[in-house]
Amino acid sequence: MAPEPPLLTMSGIAKSFPGVRALDGVDLEVAAGEVHCLLGQNGAGKSTLIKVLAGAHQPDEGTITWQGEPVTLKSPIAAMRLGIATIYQELDLVEGLSVAENVYLGHEPTSAGFVVKGGEARRRAAALLRRLGHPEIDAGTLVGDLSAAHQQIVSMARALSHDVRLIVMDEPSAALDPDEVANLFRIVSSLTAEGVAIVYISHRLEEIRQIGDRVTVLKDGRAVAQSLSADDTPTRDIVALMTGRTVEYVFPPRPEQPAPAGTAPVLTVENLSREGEFEPLDLQVRPGEIVGLAGLVGSGRSEILETVYGARKPATGRVAVDGNWLRTGSVRAAVRAGVGLAPEERKAQGLLMLESVTRNVSVSTLSRFSRAGWVDRSRERADARAATRELSLRPDNPETPIRTLSGGNQQKAVLARWLLRGCRVLLLDEPTRGVDVGARAELYAVIRRLADDGLAVLLVSSEVPEVLGLADRVLVLREGRVVHEAPATELDEHRVLDLVMEGTPTT
Numbered sequence: 001m002a003p004e005p006p007l008l009t010m011s012g013i014a015k016s017f018p019g020v021r022a023l024d025g026v027d028l029e030v031a032a033g034e035v036h037c038l039l040g041q042n043g044a045g046k047s048t049l050i051k052v053l054a055g056a057h058q059p060d061e062g063t064i065t066w067q068g069e070p071v072t073l074k075s076p077i078a079a080m081r082l083g084i085a086t087i088y089q090e091l092d093l094v095e096g097l098s099v100a101e102n103v104y105l106g107h108e109p110t111s112a113g114f115v116v117k118g119g120e121a122r123r124r125a126a127a128l129l130r131r132l133g134h135p136e137i138d139a140g141t142l143v144g145d146l147s148a149a150h151q152q153i154v155s156m157a158r159a160l161s162h163d164v165r166l167i168v169m170d171e172p173s174a175a176l177d178p179d180e181v182a183n184l185f186r187i188v189s190s191l192t193a194e195g196v197a198i199v200y201i202s203h204r205l206e207e208i209r210q211i212g213d214r215v216t217v218l219k220d221g222r223a224v225a226q227s228l229s230a231d232d233t234p235t236r237d238i239v240a241l242m243t244g245r246t247v248e249y250v251f252p253p254r255p256e257q258p259a260p261a262g263t264a265p266v267l268t269v270e271n272l273s274r275e276g277e278f279e280p281l282d283l284q285v286r287p288g289e290i291v292g293l294a295g296l297v298g299s300g301r302s303e304i305l306e307t308v309y310g311a312r313k314p315a316t317g318r319v320a321v322d323g324n325w326l327r328t329g330s331v332r333a334a335v336r337a338g339v340g341l342a343p344e345e346r347k348a349q350g351l352l353m354l355e356s357v358t359r360n361v362s363v364s365t366l367s368r369f370s371r372a373g374w375v376d377r378s379r380e381r382a383d384a385r386a387a388t389r390e391l392s393l394r395p396d397n398p399e400t401p402i403r404t405l406s407g408g409n410q411q412k413a414v415l416a417r418w419l420l421r422g423c424r425v426l427l428l429d430e431p432t433r434g435v436d437v438g439a440r441a442e443l444y445a446v447i448r449r450l451a452d453d454g455l456a457v458l459l460v461s462s463e464v465p466e467v468l469g470l471a472d473r474v475l476v477l478r479e480g481r482v483v484h485e486a487p488a489t490e491l492d493e494h495r496v497l498d499l500v501m502e503g504t505p506t507t
Contacts, residue, residue: 004032005065005067005068006029006030006031006065007030007031007032007066007067007165007166007197008028008029008030008053008064008065008066008084008166008197009027009028009029009030009063009064009065010026010027010028010029010049010052010053010062010063010064010065011027011062011063011064011065012025012026012027012061012062012063013025013026013027013028013049013052013059013061013062013064014026014059014060014061014062015048015052015057015059015060016060021221022045022048022221023045023048023049023052023059023221024045024220024221024222025061025062025222026045026049026062026218026221026222026223027223027226028049028199028216028223028226029226029227030166030197030199031197032165032195032196032197033192033193033194033195033196033197034192034197034198034213034214035188035192035197035198035200035211035212035213035214035230036197036198036199036200036212036213036214036215036216036227037199037200037201037202037208037211037212037214037215037216037230038050038199038200038201038215038216038218039201039202039205039208039215039216039217039218039238039241039242040217040218040219040242040436041219041242041406041436041439044218044219044220044221044242044436045218045220045221045222046170046201046218047170048221049218050086050168050170050199050201052064052073053073053079053084053086053168053199054073054076054079054084054086054168055073055074055075055076055077055078055079055080055084056075056076058074066082066084067165077106080162082165083162083163083164083165083166084164084165084166084168085158085159085160085162085164085166085167085168086159086167086168086170087152087155087156087159087167087168087169087170087172088170089170089171089174089201089434090347091151091152091155092155093143093151093154093155094143095142095143095144096142096143096144097142097143098122098139098140098141098142098143099125099129099137099138099139099140099141099142099143099146099154099157100121100122100124100125100126100139100140101121102143102154102158103121103124103125103128103139103154103157103158103161104121104124104125104158104161105158107161107162108121121139122139122140123139124161125139125157125161126139128157128160128161129153129154129157131160132153132156132157132160132183132187133183133186133187134150134153134183137150137153137154147297147298148297148344148345149176149177149180149297149298152172152176152180156172156187164196165195165196165197166196166197166198166199167191167196167197167198167199168198168199168201169188169198169199169200169201170201171201171202171203171434172184172200172202173202173204173207174433174434176297176462177296177297177298177462178296178497179296180297181207185210185211188200188211189211200212203434203435203436203440204463205235205238205239206235208230208238209230209231212230213229213230214227214228214229214230215227215228215229215230215233215238216228217238217241217242219241219242224241225241242436250441250444251444251448251469251470252444252445252448252449254448254472254488254489255288255452263286263287264286264322264323265284265285265286265456266285266286266287266321266322266424266425266454266455266456267283267284267285267308267319267320267321267339267424267425267456267458268283268284268319268320268321268323269281269282269283269284269308269317269319270282270317270318270319270320271316271317271318272304272307272308272314272316272317272318272319273314273315273316273317274300274303274307274312274314274315275315276480277300277303277312277480278299278300278303278304278477278480278481279480279481280316280317281304281317281482283458283475285425285456285457285458286456287454287455287456288451288452288453288454288455288456289451289456289457289472289473290447290448290451290457290459290470290471290472290473291456291457291458291459291471291472291473291474291475292459292460292461292467292468292470292471292473292474292475292488293305293458293459293460293467293474293475293477294461294464294467294474294475294476294477294496294500295476295477295478295500296478296500297462299477299478299479299480299500300477300479300480300481301429301460301477302344302429302460304460305341305427305429305458305460306341307319307328308334308339308425308427308458309331309334309339309341309427310326310327310328310329310330310331310332310333310334310335310339311331311341312329313328313329314328314329319334321334321337321338321339321424321425322337322338322424324337326339335364335421337424338421338422338423338424338425339423339424339425339427340364340417340418340421340423340425340426340427341427341429342411342414342415342418342426342427342428342429342431343429344429344430344433344460346407346410346411346414346433346434347410350414351402351410351413351414352402353402353403354401354403355401355402356398356399356400356401356402357384357388357393357397357398357399357400357401357402357405357413358380358381358384358385358398358399360402360413360414360417361384361387361388361398361413361416361417361420362380362383362384362417362420363417364417364418364420364421365383365417365420365421366380368383369383381398381399383420384398384416384420385398387416387417387419387420388412388413388416390416390419391412391415391416391419391446392412392442392446393405393409393412393413393416394409406435406436406439407433407434407435407436407439408432408435408436408439408440408442408443409439411431411432411435411443412443412446415446415447415450419450423455424454424455424456425455425456425457425458426447426450426455426456426457426458427457427458428447428457428458428459428460429460430460430461430462431443431447431459431461432444432461432463432466433462444469444470447459447470448470459471464493464496464497465493467488467496468488468491468492468493468496469488471488472487472488473485473486473487473488474486474487474488474491474496476491476496476499476500477500478499478500483499483500484499
C-alpha cells in the first residue's frame, strides 16, 4: 500500500510586509497524529507562518496542501471549516461572555436546524472541559473572572468544539504551572492518539523532548532545519540553529554579597496578607539584592507583587520603601515612593500597544516634560532614547510603534520606563514570558545590572531554573504561605518542586 500523504504540506511560503520579508520560501510538513514543534527566536517568522495556516494572512507565494489536495485558506473561517484551529498566545477570548458563549462563539450549537438554548450550550461546553481534565471550570462563569491558566483551557475547549484535525498551539504552557503543563501534555497525547496533529510552539526547549515528535526551526523567515527528530537532536544544536550561535541559558554572576550585612533594606513588607490569596508575609529586600518568589500558579506569587505595588488592598500589614511607610492600596503612592512593576500580562497591563516606544517609556514620568499643559516632545524623546539605549533596546528609534517590537524588546521598554522614573524597587512578574532564548540572556544581564546599580528586585517566575539562576535569595510559596526561605545557592530545582508540592511551613 502507498504511504498515506501528510495531513498538511506548506511549500515555498513567502510573505512580505512593507520593508520586511517575514517569510522567505518556508516549507512545513505535518503528519496526522504527530506533535510537530515549530521553533525560532522572536521575529523568525513563526507567527506569520501560523497566521498563514490559520487563514489570517494570505501568502505572496507558495502552496498549501491539505490531506493531499491543494487548498486556499482565504479566512480563519475557511481554515476552521477544514479542521485547522489555532490557539494564540495572546488569547482572543471575550471576557464579558461566559465560558460556554466563548467556546461556541460564531458556531452556536444547533438541533434540528435551530440554535439551542444556553443550558444546552453550557452542558456541551462542560463536556469539553471534562474531556480536557478541568471539570471544575463552570461553563456559565464569565471568562474575565477566570485565571490565565483556566482561560487557556477555555481556548482549547473552543478549538475542540470544532471537528479539528490539526491544532496550532502558540506557547500554550506559558501561563501554566507544572501540574497544568502535565495535564496539557496528557491532553495532547490523547488528541494525537485520535489522529489529531499538533503544531506546537514553545520557547521552553525542555518541553520539546517531552512532547515533540519532529522539529522545524525558523530563522530570519527561512526554515534552517526541517523535520528533525525531537528526541535525537541535541538542545545545543537546536539553539545554534535558532540563533546562529551557541547560546545557553546563561545567568550573570551573582555578587558574593549583594549588600553588606546590616545594610538598611530598600523594601520592607510587614505582616502583609490578603484573605484567600496569601497569608501574613514579612519580607525585606536590600539594595542590590534580587529576591525570587517560587511557587505554583495560584500560590499567591503575583498577588503579593500587586499588593506591594498598591494595585490590591491588603487585609493586614504595610509596605515601606527606604523606611517610609506607604499608603496601602494606592498605586500612586507606591510609584511616587519608587516602586515599579513589570506585570505578567505585558501587552494587556504593561504597554500602550498603539503608542510609540517613547510614550511607553515616558508614560510614568510625563509631568517631567510638561509645562503649562504642553509636553516638551523633544526632551521626552531624548530622555526615552537615553533610557532605552542603556538597556540596548532594538531598534534604536524611539518613534518605533511598540507593537512591532519583539517580546524581549517590549519588556526592555517596560524596564526603561522605571529606569527613567528612577525607581528604587523593581517588581518583576514573569519577566521572560514569551521571550526567546537569545533575548532571555540579555534580559537576565539587564536585571542583574539594575540590581548592581542599587535597585531592590522582587522576582516571580514559573520557571524554577530562572528563579534559582537569577535570584540571590528565594522564598518558596505553597497555597499562599511561605514554606521555605534560603539563599538560591542552597536550593536546586528538585528541592523547590518538592516544597511547592508537599512543603510544610518553616519554623
